[in-house]
Amino acid sequence: MSERLDVKKTFKLVVNGAFPRSESGRSYEVFGANGRFLANVAQASRKDLRDAVVAARAAQAKWWGATAYNRGQVLYRWAEMAESRRAELVEQVQVCEGVKKKDAQLSVGRAIDRIVWYAGWTDKVTQVLGGANPVAGPFFNFSLPVPSGVVGVVAPQESSLEGFVESVAAPMCVGNAVVVVASELRPIPAVVLAEMTVTSDLPGGVLNVLTGITGELVPHLATHEDVDGLDVSGSGDLADELARLAAGSIKRVYRARLDDDENPLRRLRTFVETSTVWHTIGQ
Amino acid sequence: MTEHALTSELGALAYDAAPESAQIAHLQPSYGLFLDGAFTSPAQHEQFASLNPATEESLATVALASPSDVDRAVASARRAYTKVWSKTTGAQRAKYLYRIARLIQERSRELAVVETLDNGKPIRESRDVDIPLAAAHFFYYAGWADKLEHAGFGVNPRPVGVAGQIIPWNFPLLMAAWKLAPALAAGNTCVLKPAETTPLSALILAEILQQAGLPDGVVNIVTGDGTTGAALVDHPGVDKIAFTGSTEVGRLIQERVAGTPKRLTLELGGKGANIVFEDAPIDEVIEGIIDGIFFNQGHVCCAGSRLLVQESVADEVLRRLLRRVDQLRVGDPMDKNTDVGAINSAAQLERIRELTAFGEEEGATRYTSACELPEKGYWFAPTVFADVAQSHRIARDEVFGPVLSVLTFRTPEEAVAKANNSKYGLACGVWSEKGSRTLWVAQRLRAGVIWANTYNKFDPTSPFGGVRESGFGREGGRHGLEAYLNV
Helix, strand or coil, rough: CCCCCCCCCCCCCCCCEEEECCCCEEEEEEEEECCEEEEEEEEECCHHHHHHHHHHHHHHHHHHHHHHHHHHHHHHHHHHHHEEEEEEEEHHHHHHHHCCCCHHHHHHHHHHHHHHHHHHHHHHHHHHHHHHHHCCCCEEEEEEEEEEEEEEEEEECCCHHHHHHHHHHHHHHHEEEEEEEEECCCHHHHHHHHHHHHHHCCCCCEEEEEECHHHHHHHHHHCCCEEEEEEHHHHHHHHHHHHHHHHHCEEEECCCCCCCCCCCCCHHCCCCEEEEEEEEEEC | CCHHHHHHHHHHHCCCCCEEECCCCCCEEEECCCCCEEEHHHHHHHHEEEEEEECCCEEEEEEEHHHHHHHHHHHHHHHHHHEEEECHHHHHHHHHHHHHHHHHHEEEEEHHHHHHHHHHCCCCHHHHHHHHHHHHHHHHHHCCCCCCHHHCCCCCCEEEEEEEEEECCCHHHHHHHHHHHHHCCCCCEEEEEEECCCCCCHHHHHHHHHHCCCCCCCCEEEECCCCHHHHHHHHHCEEEEEEEECHHHHHHHHHHHHCCCCCCEECCCCCCEEECCCCHHHHHHHHHHHHHHHHHHHHCCCCEEEEEEEEHHHHHHHHHHHHHHHCCCCCCCCCCCCCCCCCCCHHHHHHHHHHHHHHCCCCCCCEECCCCCCCCCCCCEEEEEEECCCCCHHCCCCCCCCEEEEEEEEEHHHHHHHCCCCCCCCEEECCCCCCHHHHHHHHHHHCCCECCCCCCCCCEEEEEEEEHHEECEEECCCCHHHHHCCC
16 A cells, blocks of 8 residues: 655635735745755735735724724634644744754744733733823813724744744734735745634734745835835845835834843834824713 | 895904014024024024014024034034933933923913914914913923833833924924923933924023023024924934924935934824714804814814815805804904914915915815905915815815815715825814714724814823824823833
């Protein structure tokens, strides 16, 4: 009896809750850290990116329209799904990043725990970042953090899963929809994790993952006028140019700092807007 | 008697002139820069005139700060930061800010006169709004200076360093207060660049800083034009840029700051929607619309310049609005009865004329107040455009003048969609007696400030700032500290 031939998986984009190939028909080869061929991965085009932004814009209203409790439940469900497929994530992180199995296990564990952490923020952030303002007049005045809208993310190139989670879960938990360009050379863990959102009740379009050539895609993310915020942390030498392009539509730009004592709320604060309501008080 | 005749009769109601005295201003003929705690000699600098826009006469000349002057200012701010201010305790900083607040109150009449002469805004507004709010802002942030660790930004929030601050001409002293008070409370030193056409009240403020004994170099004031601002934005010794002004200039600044370690906050333009539902109390609505667009001649980034009225009451609202517009008293800003003063500059007047010409060309129905305008000075009669479509330039572009565009809607969903159909997102108004609907609308508006059954209210405790192309960052409240802390 011959040995069973394994079924190779094609990794596709995650856009609007579905898994399309690139409309361009392109794909590119992804290799493990040891240089061995892993898979062909969809190579997204500018058109795919624009489609993802359209999906994100539509999904954002629905996501933000859900209760904070519900958003927390959905993100926690995502963590549950990841936990149940932990072995697969570990294997992908191990081959993509070329780390020991034990380190891959620790990394995946931290990534999942980070989703849990952000899941818990959904119904805290309003109280922590908002508040009532004692204005000198007959008004009830309050400030609420509301999402910026659609956030573009250039995911970190090295940290294929942990870095990805940190950069997408933060804007998502405060009600944004995300269009993320995954690590160019290590895209697979991000795609696997994003696949799980489809079984986590996350509305399609809240998290859109594009794989492809970073330098080709991200300038279009920076110049897209319907993208409200941009996390350039994973763009390396391109970061300055992206920040400059983002000025065209006054985007909020986030760039992770190198210092270890980075305030973890800075990422949340960058992608929320403080909306202040003055309401008259009278009989 | 026809409606029109009644209007004319009311419009003709006469008041005796009640002018405030221009002598109270005590202006010097020319000013230097405020560097390192002292005024430089005016003779050291190229001078330019600051005009009274109501008379086109020169009030004083001020220095045009060159890039090397900006360099001196930044060096002075850096020295003061390193040697003095960063070693001054929060409690000490607070006491300086309290002193400044008190001195503004004490010199409020003088400041109000200077502001009105230099800007053209009615003395009623500079006296009752600009100056008291500027003092209140210093009072508010004074109290934060020794409580920063309780502000929600971590246990040891640090200042950013040297802040370059560029302010507009519409609320000259108030914008200086909005910039300086939180920056100083958080422990930064500042280089402030007042607007080209309204530099004078900031120079009076410099005298106040001296009177308050603020250490030399903690605040430096460089008057000038766009080249001065550009030199400040580009200066490598500046750690933070805070800008209030047009979206056009804000975009350029964001581009220039991109790729540098500088922090940036931008408070830019707007095209505020003022939404009136059919159940709203009409008398209050009319006053609210008037305040929303004619306050400060409409030179307000958060002005309610797009009126969205529910169709069922649109005719009545427009009829009563036009009658009220005719009664606005337009003229001498120094007269205590004046409602609408002078347009700040010839350039701004030209821009308003250009955009309103588009309004007519594109087919909107123009109504212009029949008020008489003075012969000298820059004036624009209060103007309302009805039958405006969303695609018209007067519905999309910021006019920054006393010009209102009126559109209608049928359902709350339509009102929200139309209000959000703008690249801007600074402020909106909602008028309704139904609280649940007001909050439903407020939740859906993409704007940094939402006024429900009121408009154009400001308070130091209340965060102000925009979303989308109206900028980012907040001024006022606990949130306003973030712009000046390294967090």
